[in-house]
Amino acid sequence: MNVSGKLALKMLYRGLRNKLEQRPISISFEITHYCTANCWHCNWGGPFKGETRLQAEDYAAICRELRPVVSHISGGEPLARGDVYDITRAMANPGGLPWMILVSNCAAMNVDKYEKLRDAGINQFSISLDFPDDRHSDFRRIPKLFQKMDRVIPELTARANNDVSINTCITAWNYRDVPDMVKLMRKWRTPINFSVYTPLRMSDPEGTPREDQLKEVREVFQKIVDMKNEGYPIYTSERVMWKYYKFFTEGGIPGCQAGRRFLVINPDGRLTPCAMVMAYYNDQRDMLKDFTSSNTCEMCYISTRANTEKKLADFIADNWDMLARQILPWRKPRSLELLTEDPAADGNGSGPTKTKDEQETEASQSAAAQ
Numbered sequence: 001m002n003v004s005g006k007l008a009l010k011m012l013y014r015g016l017r018n019k020l021e022q023r024p025i026s027i028s029f030e031i032t033h034y035c036t037a038n039c040w041h042c043n044w045g046g047p048f049k050g051e052t053r054l055q056a057e058d059y060a061a062i063c064r065e066l067r068p069v070v071s072h073i074s075g076g077e078p079l080a081r082g083d084v085y086d087i088t089r090a091m092a093n094p095g096g097l098p099w100m101i102l103v104s105n106c107a108a109m110n111v112d113k114y115e116k117l118r119d120a121g122i123n124q125f126s127i128s129l130d131f132p133d134d135r136h137s138d139f140r141r142i143p144k145l146f147q148k149m150d151r152v153i154p155e156l157t158a159r160a161n162n163d164v165s166i167n168t169c170i171t172a173w174n175y176r177d178v179p180d181m182v183k184l185m186r187k188w189r190t191p192i193n194f195s196v197y198t199p200l201r202m203s204d205p206e207g208t209p210r211e212d213q214l215k216e217v218r219e220v221f222q223k224i225v226d227m228k229n230e231g232y233p234i235y236t237s238e239r240v241m242w243k244y245y246k247f248f249t250e251g252g253i254p255g256c257q258a259g260r261r262f263l264v265i266n267p268d269g270r271l272t273p274c275a276m277v278m279a280y281y282n283d284q285r286d287m288l289k290d291f292t293s294s295n296t297c298e299m300c301y302i303s304t305r306a307n308t309e310k311k312l313a314d315f316i317a318d319n320w321d322m323l324a325r326q327i328l329p330w331r332k333p334r335s336l337e338l339l340t341e342d343p344a345a346d347g348n349g350s351g352p353t354k355t356k357d358e359q360e361t362e363a364s365q366s367a368a369a370q
């Protein structure tokens with residue numbers, strides 16, 4: 001994340017103020033529910049007939065009124081709207097807030113669009129990934145999508161703007177592949193952020209790891225924590241990883257703050273507390289009174305929930321590295337060192353220097369082969 005010290009302070013101030021005033025920290029503007037993909041785990045996908053859509057200035061007016069810290073331009077697939085640049089430009093406040101994140105499946109992304117979106121005001125590109133190979137294309141039902149991402153994402157990150165990240169929803173289908181996705185980040189030179197599957201979107205329990213899989217899930221989560229400590233570029237904090245594990249083992253996390261800390265704006269401008277609960281409101285105050293105050297749902301624990309419901313002490317602990325760099329700007333995080341290593345540094349030009357973990361794996365593989 002490319003956040004200057006001044007902006008980090010603005011984010012902290014607005015975050016605290018919004019918390020006190022019961023305004024959202026994060027808003028997801030779902031500017032269309034049409035999608036170029038049709039993912040196994042998602043209720044959107046394919047055409048969406050008869051959608052009512054607001055125009056750029058209308059979304060901007062909602063954004064100014066609710067004053068979030070972070071605005072996601074999402075969907076459906078936001079790049080399916082030709083006016084995504086106008087919407088971004090109308091909502092953005094260059095050098096200030098909200099921090100603007102585009103969430104995309106990458107199918108329509110290229111360097112030209114990336115630059116146009118940056119010019120319009122996108123601060124961060126969050127690209128979804130479910131598998132470290134062509135199974136991703138099958139899961140998203142877009143032929144050759146993985147190959148396209150494998151080509152385009154390094155083109156974007158080669159511009160060294162430090163504004164591309166990968167987001168991965170951990171499911172029963174892909175948890176074994178998570179360490180390989182983390183390793184792929186070194187090739188793509190981008191950090192990865194995790195979320196966890198919710199059965200709510202598709203009323204499908206299949207994506208939640210079964211009880212007999214939980215031991216293995218725990219081992220994978222420990223591996224991710226170890227990789228993070230080793231310097232792999234993983235945004236998700238150790239604390240949040242174990243909260244995700246708790247969500248899988250207990251089937252829920254109480255205390256949902258949908259409608260208060262985060263909410264969704266639909267293509268027609270109506271508010272819903274989250275992407276899964278289709279309770280429509282025209283006003284956040286009504287939603288707080290009629291939904292949030294009596295909400296007992298605990299069926300999702302996606303990254304947005306995990307990150308906007310943090311206590312101040314947890315927020316500071318989870319972001320200590322970033323906050324410390326605002327005070328000591330020369331302090332470089334280990335993960336960025338990994339991302340900026342010279343690909344030829346291991347002497348054979350085949351990739352970044354191998355981590356201890358990779359060296360050990362290679363050593364045991366070669367021992368096993370002998």
Ligand SMILES: C[S@@+](CC[C@H](N)C(=O)[O-])C[C@H]1O[C@@H](n2cnc3c(N)ncnc32)[C@H](O)[C@@H]1O
Binds near residue numbers: 035074075105126129
């Ligand atoms: C709904 S998509 C919209 C933006 C864009 N089309 C994309 O896929 O990135 C936003 C995120 O929701 C995630 N998602 C979809 N279904 C989910 C589910 N059942 N549980 C948790 N996350 C889910 C996707 O993986 C994606 O990262």
Ligand code: SF4
Binds near residue numbers: 044046077105
């Ligand atoms: S997760 Fe994103 S790409 Fe997949 S169907 Fe849903 S909206 Fe489309």
